[in-house]
Amino acid sequence: MADQHSTLRARRRAQTQQLIQGHAVRLFAERGYDATTVNDVAEAAGVSPMTVYRHFPTKEDLVLADQHGRLVAERVVAAPAADLPLVHRIGGALIGSAAALTGDDRGRAFLLTRLRLMISTPALRAKHLDNQYALQQAIIDALGEEAADPETAFHARAAASACLAALHTALVRWAEDDGRSDLPGLIAKALAAVFGESPLSPGDVAGR
Known part of the structure; x- marks a missing residue:
């Protein structure tokens, strides 16, 4: 059971990362990297800025990860x-x-x-x-x-x-x-x- 919960958490984490990064890359391409903030990415993804930073410690990681x-x-x-x-x-x-x-x-x-x-x-x-x-x-x-x-x-x-x-x-x-x-x-x-x-x-x- 513990392994199932661990697998589920890992899957949800990967899905959240994919969601955030997808919106980040789209916004960077549309508005420009420097003109887009982490708050903009969080709002587009429907998560808090803290959640973004939890998955992507730096703004650069939103593209490079x-x-x-x-x-x-x-x-x-x-x-x-x-x-x-x-x-x-x-x-x-x-x-x-x-x-x-x-x-x-x-x-x-x-x-x-x-x-x-x-x-x-x-x-x-x-x-x-x-x-x-x-x-x-x-x-x-x-x-x-x-x-x-x-x-x-x-x-x-x-x-x-x-x-x-x-x-x-x-x-x-x-x-x-x-x-x-x-x-x-x-x-x-x-x-x-x-x-x-x-x-x-x-x-x-x-x-x-």
Whole structure:
């Protein structure tokens, strides 16, 4: 019974976060990031400002917070470690999570709006670097014992950092193209530019 209550609370928390962030991103896009206050977001979402801050400690988090790190980490863990080099596993996870995030029109439009805000808003561009570090750490944590000692952790961080730099380049290109390009395909191309070959093609991860 306790587990059921915990699961229900987690689901309600996720729904509240999604509701608040959806209104925040919409208002930022319509009115401008600087011109929209947290109180405006709270009013639009039908919650108190305190509730907004409980779920999103800073205004920047209203745009930057996402499930990307969790999706990538899950896919890294699911990849067969014995069969694939680490950069292939990380690259495939990035491509696969991008395919999941852009798999429907609503998700694609939401991600595109968030990216435009990140690119056009100085405060968000600076904060985005923290998110990149957090995603890198999520990947390292997902590797568990594979990155337990300092030497393997160093190699894992280098691989993750290179893959994430390619991801960032692909995301910027996708936003500049107004989302008309295939994002997983752009990520694969960016990874191929870094490593000389694509860690995984979008077709390889489509069925995952």
